[in-house]
Amino acid sequence: MKKIFYGTLCCLLLYTVQSDAQNKLSQEQVELTQLRKYEQNNPSKMSMPVPGPEENEQLFGARLMRSATLLETSNPNRKLPVFVLIYGQSITGSKSFTDNVREYLEGKFPYADIRIENRSIGGFGGEQLIRPAVHDIYRACPDLIIFHVYGGENHGELETFFSNVRRYTTADIILLNHHINGSKDVIKYNKFSYDYLRYIANKYNCELVDLTRNWSRYLVDNNLSVKDLLRDNTHPNRDGNWLMVQLIGRHIRLNTLYPSNWYEVVRSYYVKNAYDMDSENPLKFHGEPWKMIGGVACGENEKGSLCLTFDGSRIDLVAGIVPEGRKMGTARILIDGKPVSRNTSLYTITRPSAGPGTWFPLVRRIEHKTVLIPEKWTLRVDAVNADSTVWTFSVYGSKTGFDGSGTSDRAFVSKSGRVVIAPDDFMFVKIKNTFKTVAKPGFESTWTVEPLYKEIYSTPLIDDAKKVYKTTIVQGLTNTLHTLEIVPAGDGIVPIEAIEVHRPPLR
Missing domain, CATH: 3.40.50.1110 (SGNH hydrolase)
Incomplete structure (x- = not known):
């Protein structure tokens, strides 16, 4: 198979790479073109x-x-x-x-x-x-x-x-x-x-x-x-x-005949329950309790923060709907007593962009050995040998700057350790053999390092009061016990209906 x-x-793709082999291709557009070509003689x-x-x-x-x-x-x-x-x-x-x-x-x-x-x-x-x-x-x-x-x-x-x-x-x-x-x-x-x-x-x-x-x-x-x-x-x-x-x-249907463990992997904590003074309540106010506006708990300033002890790796905030006319504000997010940005593991790397004349990423996976920072990275082809089997390249971070050069036949570790590429993850040869295109000097592939958190939560703009608005404020935490603290900045109200905690089932 x-x-x-x-x-x-x-066979399907050879025709696509002749006009400008250094351009990237849209996979969906190529598939659609092939489908329309087929339908000229075989209508749906x-x-x-x-x-x-x-x-x-x-x-x-x-x-x-x-x-x-x-x-x-x-x-x-x-x-x-x-x-x-x-x-x-x-x-x-x-x-x-x-x-x-x-x-x-x-x-x-x-x-x-x-x-x-x-x-x-x-x-x-x-x-x-x-x-x-x-x-x-x-x-x-x-x-x-x-x-x-x-x-x-x-x-x-x-x-x-x-x-x-x-x-x-x-x-x-x-x-x-x-x-x-x-x-x-x-x-x-x-x-x-x-x-x-x-x-x-x-x-x-x-x-x-x-x-x-x-x-x-x-x-x-x-x-x-x-x-x-x-x-x-x-x-x-x-x-x-x-x-x-x-x-x-036909499989996507609500089946109430079978038990569900949903409550074990995604748990909802309604902020109203923070007013309950039960000592075992994981949701509490620190300082002044938040004000109830239109049935929704709203933070107003730093004198009162909302705290939750939770077990999981991701948190979504469900925005509260309050009467119009109120100025919406922001809040700082603390995890385990520190600004969430202090957790240096909370970053993700996007898929590197495609090689020439293909949708295949030029590199299958980017890894790292040292702490990442949010920035855009560029891998630039510097040279290719005579028989197009080995490529020389350099990498640049928008904040790190020039971070070293390497060749596609060897493992690469950048000077800062923020870019690590295994030899098998370079796709130069695979692209050449499959699409008949060669990455020429000057060709670039890019990726970005993005935070898995929001250090400042901004109340979302509510344009439909019937919709449920969720904001992921952190993900990628170790899947264990943590504390969350939401500290209003005092620049407007912060209405929160509930906090959703995600705990992936496999630890």
Whole structure:
């Protein structure tokens, strides 16, 4: 399957890199171009039969307790925010698939405040995707992850990925197994992969969408050939993407028949309870109690702060809705008695930008050996050898400045230790072999170091009183006991309805 996939990828993309090989490509735009080219001779059907009922549908949604509840219990008077993150390779990376997911969710859950991002990297199998996942997933704070990938089964990459998702996030996970594809009109599948994904789903509490079984059934029930749902030998066409989303969507349902451990991983503390003088109450006022305005606790100045003892790694503040006319203010955030910025581990690195003529990142993963600071980094190509197998480069930080030079065939550690790159994470050769493009001297790839905290909380602008507004003020803490203190600055009121604490299930 891997050889077929990469062969198909190369054939599809060679035409895209001829005009200006040093430009970066949009994966979704290339996929859309290929889909439209296919549809010139193979137009999408005007309507498709709805898939028939699946076995054990009463079990669906049992492992999506939190995200499905947020979606389905949103109503005109309480519109809850839900962040859906799509990840994988080109099967999930197309614009058609993303649009189908958005249309389905917004149609089924019209009152939820849904945000969807697709961070898939076409051509990155499980063995590769594990490397940029640290930039793409673990600090993204999604409520729901929709995931599919080929590979990563033989040497633990897939298991490492799901273990890390459970260690760093509280997201629900939809795991897709593989749809039916191939050049011949034969329904077949890889039993090893099929069984391995069932193993992963059960071990890491993922909602498994059985595309393999139900895609096969759909083909038979509707007298379709394998190619009728594909635009090539691998990728779904528009009808195939529609079917995939239908099979995913029926799993996204509120299932009240099964127990949930949601309360163990995301806990809500309502600020009203801080007025309770119970000695065991983890939520307390230090100094003067906050004033109640319109039923919401509001901080006004430094004479009264709000304190919480909590167990977890991430905190969201839920803004309170107060009558109009009040000036909104800000508050300082302290963790464990210190400004949150004093915690030097609370930074994340974004995915490095793409190489020439591709959407592949020029470097799969950036690591570090010393403390990071917020800044933008640039890797600039200085030279390439005669047969385009070794590249010389330099790195520059917007605050650090010039931080050393290296070559793509060796491990690189910058002078400050803020940039560390393993030899296998350089993608120069992979890009050359797959896309037939070579990074020339002067080509640049960039990434940024961003804080995982807000040192100053600013009350969000409320433009719809029916929406629930949440602000993540810190994430990436050690997943253990901490104290939070919110200290109003005195520049206006700080209305807070609740504090949400996220405690990832795997420690």
